[in-house]
Amino acid sequence: MGRKYNFSAGPAMVPLEVLERAQKEMSDWNGSGMSVMEMSHRGREYMSIAQKAEADLREILSIPDNYKVLFLQGGASSQFSMVPMNLLSQAGEAVDYVNTGAWSKKAIAEAAHYADVNVVASSEESNFSDIPAFDSWKRNPDAKYFHYTPNETIGGVEFHWIPEVGDVPLVADMSSTILSRPLDVSKFAVIYAGAQKNMGPAGLTLVIIREDLIAEPIAGTPAMFSYATHAKNDSMYNTPPTYAWYLAGLVFQWIKEKGGLSAMAKINQRKAQKLYDAIEASNFYSSPVAPSCRSWMNVPFTLANPDLDGDFLAQAAQQGLLNLKGHRSVGGMRASIYNAMPEAGVDALVSFMQEFEKENA
């Protein structure tokens, strides 16, 4: 029994301290006689919870004052439509996307319903194992915005740099990298992220948008897909996902208590390094990703003999190492090691990998 190490790509681990706090407050928050999930979103108690979550997030990420923070529903999949619907002045305008993996591809497919999408470069031919060299990108200097996916959850490919796109507004799907390291928000026009990897439970989506970009969406946009509507109503145009917002707030507080994003980055880099070192040191395991863009958050790796995959997964699960099966498009294994994965979990995985190799090599 007891807690296990869960390497799921998302929904993913939540810090135990956060779960224990939520558990303690479940049926009576702070003497209010109500669970947080029972509170009116417009009541004094809930407003204090929502505002503290935003204040803590702004502090952690040093979000400049000219950015609006929205707490929405619908996941990154909704943002794939909301970004073009809100950033275009009219349907059919030109936008730039770089295609570095399965999630870039989904964003591109959805944007193509509203915009004239120019794919500046793609690594699809190498099965998304690398990021195309920046100087090969065929960018349009007049694009309405430039979109990229700083961390591809499936491929395990991460940008360790921010593309310089001049005056073109920079839009990023940070679902699986947000809060894993410090970030210069001022370089971005829009940052969006589903919560279920580094922020809390599924069902909450964070949008950070530079205020001057908030405008009327294109014709036909549902009210719920308008950034302007949500911004004007401080994310309470309709009932927001209050409990998920509260849990994300507890995660933000946990990050602060742990020393903020610099501390997170140090631990995350060390965790990832340990795992990549173990893979590199062996002929039994290998990484499909180019060394320069290996993700700190999602570490895919394959066994030299895929016939052993089933045994690997079964024995790992017996040792409390869960959800290591890789995505079918990549094969092999994937260890997602977000902020909430303790370093001890990575150590346990490395030990198990070495043991398994000894017995099966």
Place this chain on the structure above:
Amino acid sequence: MGRKYNFSAGPAMVPLEVLERAQKEMSDWNGSGMSVMEMSHRGREYMSIAQKAEADLREILSIPDNYKVLFLQGGASSQFSMVPMNLLSQAGEAVDYVNTGAWSKKAIAEAAHYADVNVVASSEESNFSDIPAFDSWKRNPDAKYFHYTPNETIGGVEFHWIPEVGDVPLVADMSSTILSRPLDVSKFAVIYAGAQKNMGPAGLTLVIIREDLIAEPIAGTPAMFSYATHAKNDSMYNTPPTYAWYLAGLVFQWIKEKGGLSAMAKINQRKAQKLYDAIEASNFYSSPVAPSCRSWMNVPFTLANPDLDGDFLAQAAQQGLLNLKGHRSVGGMRASIYNAMPEAGVDALVSFMQEFEKENA
């Protein structure tokens, strides 16, 4: 300290048994070593939770096999757009709506962006205190669908009957009445409901749709607003709000254990009757709603002297009776008494009202 009686219109009370079960399972569900909110939505454990929730709901509501049940995000506010976007063959087709309150009105305003909306009747002139007589409705027999709001959360106006609209598909926003009594689902084309009143936490939206009505949405519809997309993927086109879905499942189980919807209806009717009787028996309180359409779920009432409103609310709160302030468009008080409000909560409110009247009349 301890739990209080929370009369919020939504988010609203959740059964204490459900909160306690969720509390117990918070950091380790059923020996899995994971919180439900940490589970991959495609994993064995979560799939069992999701499927049981749907099976229990189907059992409680006797949902026929030719209906699909979707667990979505975005609230009823998203459905206001999704209904026309998915039920029209093309933009501009004729649809019928009846306007019985603030939520009907919002649904109408949003539908008007996609459809030619015919308002068959409206009670706005009487400040939504009544339902226009059915034989006065100017229906269009060729409407693509007919939409109504069986219970208006703000006005406290409820249909205790189902409109007979012939072959026109019947669509209902049941956010604040679903699961409060037995329902003949087969009379409906689409039923939708936000979860945060009678089903669980905000951030989950239930859609029950007759399968033959699931078709390609009109051009420009975001992928996340397509019923077809969600139906084809069993509500897992993207990561669903897994924890909210789990909590709704616990509520469904609680309803089953309490004897199902007939049992709920008996208690709900009795709770409402007690409150309306107390209002009728007094000259101090009054109901703004016509007797034939008074809601079982949301009971607005006014004090003869509105100068006493502040005292009433303050003293009620002192006695653990929370969130009784009425919506600004109606004034006075509103007691929302959904399934999870214990009958003892209504008894306590009635006692307090009588006491307050004695001291202030």
